[in-house]
Amino acid sequence: MAAVKPKRHGPAMDMTAMCDVAFLLLTFFIMASSFKSEETVTINTPSSISQDLIPETDASMVSIDSEGRYYFGIVDPSQRDDFAKVLSDKYSLGLTNKELVQFTTLSEVGVPMKQLKAYINLTEKERESYSLTGIPLDSTDTEMVNWVRTFGESFPNSTITVRGDGSTPYPALRNLFKQFGAADLNKFKLITKTEK
Amino acid sequence: MADVVVKDSGGGKGKPRVKKGAGKPDMTPMVDLGFLLITFFIYTTTFSKPNTMVYNTPKELPPDEVVEQELDIKVSNTITIILGGDDRVFWYQVPLKEVTVDDLVETDYASDGIRNAILLKKSKALDPDSWTVIIKPSDESTWKNSVDILDEMAITVSERKAVVDLQQVEKVAYYAKIGKPIPTE
Numbered sequence: 121m122a123a124v125k126p127k128r129h130g131p132a133m134d135m136t137a138m139c140d141v142a143f144l145l146l147t148f149f150i151m152a153s154s155f156k157s158e159e160t161v162t163i164n165t166p167s168s169i170s171q172d173l174i175p176e177t178d179a180s181m182v183s184i185d186s187e188g189r190y191y192f193g194i195v196d197p198s199q200r201d202d203f204a205k206v207l208s209d210k211y212s213l214g215l216t217n218k219e220l221v222q223f224t225t226l227s228e229v230g231v232p233m234k235q236l237k238a239y240i241n242l243t244e245k246e247r248e249s250y251s252l253t254g255i256p257l258d259s260t261d262t263e264m265v266n267w268v269r270t271f272g273e274s275f276p277n278s279t280i281t282v283r284g285d286g287s288t289p290y291p292a293l294r295n296l297f298k299q300f301g302a303a304d305l306n307k308f309k310l311i312t313k314t315e316k
Numbered sequence: 317m318a319d320v321v322v323k324d325s326g327g328g329k330g331k332p333r334v335k336k337g338a339g340k341p342d343m344t345p346m347v348d349l350g351f352l353l354i355t356f357f358i359y360t361t362t363f364s365k366p367n368t369m370v371y372n373t374p375k376e377l378p379p380d381e382v383v384e385q386e387l388d389i390k391v392s393n394t395i396t397i398i399l400g401g402d403d404r405v406f407w408y409q410v411p412l413k414e415v416t417v418d419d420l421v422e423t424d425y426a427s428d429g430i431r432n433a434i435l436l437k438k439s440k441a442l443d444p445d446s447w448t449v450i451i452k453p454s455d456e457s458t459w460k461n462s463v464d465i466l467d468e469m470a471i472t473v474s475e476r477k478a479v480v481d482l483q484q485v486e487k488v489a490y491y492a493k494i495g496k497p498i499p500t501e
Binding site for chain 2: 134135136138139142143145146149150152165166167168169170171172173174175184281282283284285286287288289290291292293294297300301302304306307308309310311312313314315
């Protein structure tokens with residue numbers, strides 16, 4: 121005679137505590153986060169013991185990749201459209217309002233001013249495959265200095281931060297400090313990682 | 317799984333039923349959603365902000381205003397560090413014009429390498445107030461090398477420092493040391 125099996129229930133777990141923890145963490149991450157901008161170029165900065173954090177606003181960022189190409193970026197996304205407006209007026213680039221808004225999504229620009237309008241209008245996919253030339257900075261063409269100057273004019277008291285890839289050959293940096301020095305820009309902040 | 321207990325509403329007639337508890341809502345989907353959002357936020361967050369190092373370059377004067385400054389820095393108060401290629405680093409402590417291949421001492425970026433050399437020479441400096449470190453990155457050195465050395469300046473509290481290019485006499489010594497011909501520009 122078959123015994124009557126008692127009806128089995130699956131083990132029940134009280135999810136309330138777990139749910140509390142999950143949402144607590146979620147709240148924390150929402151508060152502590154700032155969204156990443158679209159990265160144009162991957163730069164692996166060297167590390168240092170310095171304790172100063174990067175300024176959140178009023179900072180322009182000159183990046184140098186391992187090939188020695190120069191990029192210009194602005195740390196605070198909310199300052200990017202104001203800067204683009206000034207740049208566009210000063211050098212008559214003819215950027216529309218829509219393009220100015222689009223500019224705020226770029227963490228750094230790696231094309232000369234003349235190509236900026238066309239570059240902004242590319243889709244995200246097209247931008248990935250776009251061959252970046254970097255912003256010119258040599259004895260014949262110091263366009264990068266104009267970018268930094270324009271930023272300095274739109275935001276007085278701004279700082280220049282320099283973000284170089286660890287494997288960049290030194291002459292690319294020597295050239296940068298030389299050209300900026302010639303333009304009377306002598307104060308920099310070097311961006312580094314925290315020492316592990 | 318926690319089940320929602322549905323209240324039995326089997327008509328108003330009959331014996332009064334035992335009153336059942338309000339029941340627990342199933343939290344599982346809510347937890348799922350919570351963790352999904354956490355994962356999303358972790359991935360999209362720039363979590364640690366990079367830090368910065370102050371670096372000021374000397375003001376460039378127009379050629380007619382350059383005054384030959386009589387720099388009275390005794391050799392014993394200085395150390396010159398040459399940053400070579402392939403993460404090699406050399407130092408010397410002799411007058412610039414007299415430097416030869418034998419004066420270059422090779423060391424490394426480890427904490428008992430260049431740092432010890434700087435600290436040793438600093439402790440022997442005749443006038444610690446005018447202790448000066450001269451950093452000379454060669455064309456083959458990388459940006460990481462320069463930042464590492466600037467970092468050592470902060471660690472060894474060497475506030476007077478100068479980053480300058482290699483002179484011809486140092487190039488001769490340096491390239492002889494690493495056994496390579498001097499590159500022609």
